[in-house]
Amino acid sequence: MAEVIDKITAVQRISDIYEANLSKISSGLPDYVNNSRRSALAAFRRMGIPGFKNENYKYTDLTRLFDNENFRRAFKTDEFDVDLKDVFSCDVPEFDTHLILVVNGWYDEKNNPNASHPEGIIIKSFQKAVVENRDLVEKYYGKIAKAEADPLTALNTAFAQDGLFIYIPDNTHISKPLQLINILRSEDDLYVTQRNLIIAGKNSQAKIMFCDHTLLPQNFIVNNITEFEIEEDAVIDIYSIQNQHNKTANLIGLYIRQQQNSHLVTNAVSLHGGIIRNNLNVLLDGEHAEAKICGLALSDKNQHVDNYTFIEHAKPNCQSDQLYKNILDDSSTGGFTGRIHVAPHAVKTQAYQRNNNVLLTNAAKMNTKPQLVIDNDDVKCSHGATVGRINEEALFYLQSRGINEKEARLMLMFAFAHEVLAEIKVDKLRDVIDKLVNKRLRGEVSKCHSCALDCIR
Amino acid sequence: MNTETLMEDQNKLLHEVTQRDYRFGFVTDIETDTIIKGLNEEVIRIISAKKDEPEFMLEFRLKAYRRWLTMKMPEWAQLKIPEIDYQEIIFYAAPSQQAKYESLNEVDPELLRTFEKLGIPLEEQKMLSGVAVDAVIDSVSVKTTFKETLAERGIIFCSFSEAVKHHPDLIQKYLGMAVPYNDNYFAALNSAVFSDGSFVYIPKGTKCPMELSTYFRINAQNTGQFERTLIIADDDSYVSYLEGCTAPMRDENQLHAAVVEIIALDRAEVKYSTVQNWYPGDKNGKGGIFNFVTKRGVCKGISSKIRWNQVETGSAITWKYPSCILMGDNSVAEFNSVALTNNFQQADTGTKMIHIGKNTKSTIVSKGISAGHSSNSYRGLVRVSPKAENARNYSQCDSLLLGDTCGAHTFPYIEVANSSSIVEHEATTSKIGEDQIFYCNQRGISTEDAIGMIVNGYAREVINKLPMEFAVEAQKLLQISLEGSVG
Numbered sequence: 001m002a003e004v005i006d007k008i009t010a011v012q013r014i015s016d017i018y019e020a021n022l023s024k025i026s027s028g029l030p031d032y033v034n035n036s037r038r039s040a041l042a043a044f045r046r047m048g049i050p051g052f053k054n055e056n057y058k059y060t061d062l063t064r065l066f067d068n069e070n071f072r073r074a075f076k077t078d079e080f081d082v083d084l085k086d087v088f089s090c091d092v093p094e095f096d097t098h099l100i101l102v103v104n105g106w107y108d109e110k111n112n113p114n115a116s117h118p119e120g121i122i123i124k125s126f127q128k129a130v131v132e133n134r135d136l137v138e139k140y141y142g143k144i145a146k147a148e149a150d151p152l153t154a155l156n157t158a159f160a161q162d163g164l165f166i167y168i169p170d171n172t173h174i175s176k177p178l179q180l181i182n183i184l185r186s187e188d189d190l191y192v193t194q195r196n197l198i199i200a201g202k203n204s205q206a207k208i209m210f211c212d213h214t215l216l217p218q219n220f221i222v223n224n225i226t227e228f229e230i231e232e233d234a235v236i237d238i239y240s241i242q243n244q245h246n247k248t249a250n251l252i253g254l255y256i257r258q259q260q261n262s263h264l265v266t267n268a269v270s271l272h273g274g275i276i277r278n279n280l281n282v283l284l285d286g287e288h289a290e291a292k293i294c295g296l297a298l299s300d301k302n303q304h305v306d307n308y309t310f311i312e313h314a315k316p317n318c319q320s321d322q323l324y325k326n327i328l329d330d331s332s333t334g335g336f337t338g339r340i341h342v343a344p345h346a347v348k349t350q351a352y353q354r355n356n357n358v359l360l361t362n363a364a365k366m367n368t369k370p371q372l373v374i375d376n377d378d379v380k381c382s383h384g385a386t387v388g389r390i391n392e393e394a395l396f397y398l399q400s401r402g403i404n405e406k407e408a409r410l411m412l413m414f415a416f417a418h419e420v421l422a423e424i425k426v427d428k429l430r431d432v433i434d435k436l437v438n439k440r441l442r443g444e445v446s447k448c449h450s451c452a453l454d455c456i457r
Numbered sequence: 458m459n460t461e462t463l464m465e466d467q468n469k470l471l472h473e474v475t476q477r478d479y480r481f482g483f484v485t486d487i488e489t490d491t492i493i494k495g496l497n498e499e500v501i502r503i504i505s506a507k508k509d510e511p512e513f514m515l516e517f518r519l520k521a522y523r524r525w526l527t528m529k530m531p532e533w534a535q536l537k538i539p540e541i542d543y544q545e546i547i548f549y550a551a552p553s554q555q556a557k558y559e560s561l562n563e564v565d566p567e568l569l570r571t572f573e574k575l576g577i578p579l580e581e582q583k584m585l586s587g588v589a590v591d592a593v594i595d596s597v598s599v600k601t602t603f604k605e606t607l608a609e610r611g612i613i614f615c616s617f618s619e620a621v622k623h624h625p626d627l628i629q630k631y632l633g634m635a636v637p638y639n640d641n642y643f644a645a646l647n648s649a650v651f652s653d654g655s656f657v658y659i660p661k662g663t664k665c666p667m668e669l670s671t672y673f674r675i676n677a678q679n680t681g682q683f684e685r686t687l688i689i690a691d692d693d694s695y696v697s698y699l700e701g702c703t704a705p706m707r708d709e710n711q712l713h714a715a716v717v718e719i720i721a722l723d724r725a726e727v728k729y730s731t732v733q734n735w736y737p738g739d740k741n742g743k744g745g746i747f748n749f750v751t752k753r754g755v756c757k758g759i760s761s762k763i764r765w766n767q768v769e770t771g772s773a774i775t776w777k778y779p780s781c782i783l784m785g786d787n788s789v790a791e792f793n794s795v796a797l798t799n800n801f802q803q804a805d806t807g808t809k810m811i812h813i814g815k816n817t818k819s820t821i822v823s824k825g826i827s828a829g830h831s832s833n834s835y836r837g838l839v840r841v842s843p844k845a846e847n848a849r850n851y852s853q854c855d856s857l858l859l860g861d862t863c864g865a866h867t868f869p870y871i872e873v874a875n876s877s878s879i880v881e882h883e884a885t886t887s888k889i890g891e892d893q894i895f896y897c898n899q900r901g902i903s904t905e906d907a908i909g910m911i912v913n914g915y916a917r918e919v920i921n922k923l924p925m926e927f928a929v930e931a932q933k934l935l936q937i938s939l940e941g942s943v944g
Contacts, residue, residue, distance in 0.1 A: 359876035377858035377888040387873040
């Protein structure tokens with residue numbers, strides 16, 4: 001080292017925070033969780049802050065975000081004096097869900113009365129589950145979310161304290177969707193670490209919604225990692241709606257492992273948020289597993305939305321199908337990285353991927369990186385990616401039928417977006433999101449009618 | 458030659474090549490003038506002095522070398538590259554008889570035999586085929602043909618060192634314009650130590666009357682081949698340039714880091730075709746050439762056009778992305794590629810299309826064929842800058858897999874910052890259908906022949922773009938060594 005370093009690097013600062021607070025972070029958690037922290041931190045130090053030098057983060061540079069030193073970290077849950085159920089009500093008419101609240105990455109006991117949950121299913125804080133459901137958690141914790149491969153996962157593993165634990169027993173069918181609401185609420189800028197583990201037992205069926213919201217206008221960084229195990233014959237739908245204010249950096253890692261004959265649908269709708277990064281990793285680890293993976297991102301102002309998917313076909317006869325769309329306005333930027341890997345013995349694989357993007361202004365920018373990594377010849381794989389604009393002929397056609405240009409544009413954009421929304425299998429939910437997207441495209445505040453949340457500022 | 462006989466030829470060729478070992482593995486026994494192995498500033502000064510270069514060239518080399526020292530070997534490619542010890546490489550090797558030859562009789566007969574084995578149409582053959590050959594053996598241009606014919610039209614086609622001597626103004630103006638000395642690790646290395654290469658200048662309004670051709674051949678043991686080609690097409694000119702490469706069989710890996718620069722001015726058109734057939738290593742992945750090449754063209758003028766055609770069948774490791782920077786308004790770029798890997802070969806190849814001017818168009822057609830234990834990747838970038846109004850790109854990348862132990866990968870990068878542009882990319886990966894082979898078998902065509910036919914049909918879209926004069930040559934070289942990988 002020839003040069004004098006006068007500024008402490010973000011990596012060093014984070015390491016220092018870790019060392020100084022290790023006892024707080026580790027307290028109350030068993031060894032099998034704590035033992036992985038040290039190596040995870042080392043992995044993070046090796047990889048550094050995700051930025052364009054990391055091939056997987058080529059289009060999302062987080063170095064400036066992490067340079068900000070003003071973020072507070074909470075090593076125990078904050079006290080809330082209000083009942084969040086009063087503040088928050090997701091009023092979707094006739095759309096009934098099991099509500100689960102997570103505040104700043106902490107499972108909120110007070111607002112989650114256990115009685116309301118469907119029978120047999122375990123929903124509790126991660127912190128409790130690691131002790132009380134040790135047999136389940138130890139088997140799955142840190143197994144698919146590998147700290148060595150991703151800096152954000154490493155960071156999360158090093159600092160993980162709480163989050164959500166859900167266990168759906170074998171043969172359990174839950175008809176009402178589970179709605180997990182992540183709320184950010186802090187008087188000062190906050191860095192949130194959240195760790196979730198969800199296990200769907202054999203032949204279980206469930207629909208799970210993730211809703212990400214902000215309650216206060218502070219800056220937030222969310223480092224959220226979820227491990228999701230889907231056992232044989234299970235049918236799981238995961239919908240996520242990201243609707244946070246533009247001072248939030250929502251860094252989401254979802255790791256899914258699918259066993260034989262399981263069926264998965266994921267659909268991520270990104271409406272608002274400053275920096276949104278969705279890392280979706282699906283491991284098809286049993287024959288005849290199927291995954292349908294969709295995403296829609298509408299962005300404007302200086303928003304940045306980057307969807308990263310990594311679909312690993314590890315066993316024969318699996319199918320995956322991806323559809324991602326972006327509509328970019330103002331000077332927003334979008335990213336898409338979709339990687340399909342077919343392992344050497346995963347024969348009869350079918351894997352498809354499509355990414356379509358519309359740019360509305362010259363200041364908007366779209367970067368897309370679809371990738372196929374195929375190590376076997378008995379496969380059918382394809383991908384396609386386009387970046388373009390609203391079809392002028394279609395626009396002319398609509399105008400010639402007496403629809404004004406603005407309305408015609410909106411119709412075409414909405415039709416473009418709807419292809420992704422059409423994959424949502426819960427009718428009521430699809431209608432709601434349709435409406436939200438429609439409002440969003442019109443530039444109106446996109447929240448539900450009677451929701452007290454003031455997401456956009 | 459009509460299409461039927463051409464196809465017949467192709468079939469015959471495919472069949473031939475699937476059945477044989479590497480044909481061009483022989484070492485020509487010529488005295489070579491080499492310098493001590495290793496790399497330092499002294500070596501660069503020696504190279505520059507040996508070539509009697511002006512000061513600005515030495516400056517360029519040293520600047521590049523100093524930059525190279527600060528750079529790291531790129532690791533992003535889908536390649537497993539064994540560590541390269543740059544101190545073990547001899548950076549300069551030239552045939553020692555450097556006298557200028559007036560006629561072929563004066564040329565070392567060994568060398569002529571080498572050309573003969575390669576089938577290079579030097580002299581009589583080249584008169585018939587109308588190919589002017591600038592043969593590069595281990596980096597020094599030995600014999601440049603057809604020079605007089607070309608000179609009449611003001612076309613300059615000579616070795617790089619000659620150009621440095623006789624046209625220093627052109628070199629100074631254009632060297633490093635497309636590929637700056639600090640562009641990447643291997644380009645910097647090349648800029649520091651390049652020994653020779655070809656130089657082409659087509660004057661204003663001139664259509665080059667013949668295909669210009671060069672042969673690269675790595676000969677002396679432990680020498681890296683670092684050549685540099687610079688092609689300048691002035692306003693309203695046209696040139697088609699052909700490049701073919703072979704290397705003798707050797708067990709050690711040899712390093713080849715070349716740079717090709719093309720500058721197309723207003724309304725100029727350049728067609729650059731490559732058949733790359735370096736020694737790919739043996740069936741166990743031992744030996745072979747490391748082919749780390751930087752090729753880039755700049756469509757500098759309005760309505761200029763650059764077309765890259767390549768057939769890549771050789772090299773143990775290929776790392777190559779012939780690119781185009783579309784600066785002039787209405788400029789057009791094309792990239793057509795067939796890349797075949799077999800045994801333990803690795804290829805990471807593709808293109809970059811950078812749209813800067815208005816109404817620019819680019820087309821990418823890439824066909825990958827992988828067999829054996831090889832790994833074949835397409836990696837391409839399409840970038841549309843905010844000012845590139847109405848830019849248009851279409852990319853198609855297909856991969857064909859022969860056998861379940863090989864890999865085919867596709868890594869396109871698309872970066873668009875202009876809302877009036879349209880960029881499309883599609884890629885498919887598949888194997889040869891059993892039904893297709895069954896259909897052929899049923900009609901009395903053996904499986905081997907059927908695969909030849911299908912591969913031929915698959916690659917045809919690109920092979921057809923090769924210039925006719927080169928096609929015959931290329932077909933002889935096109936070594937689709939699918940031996941043992943099918944059946």
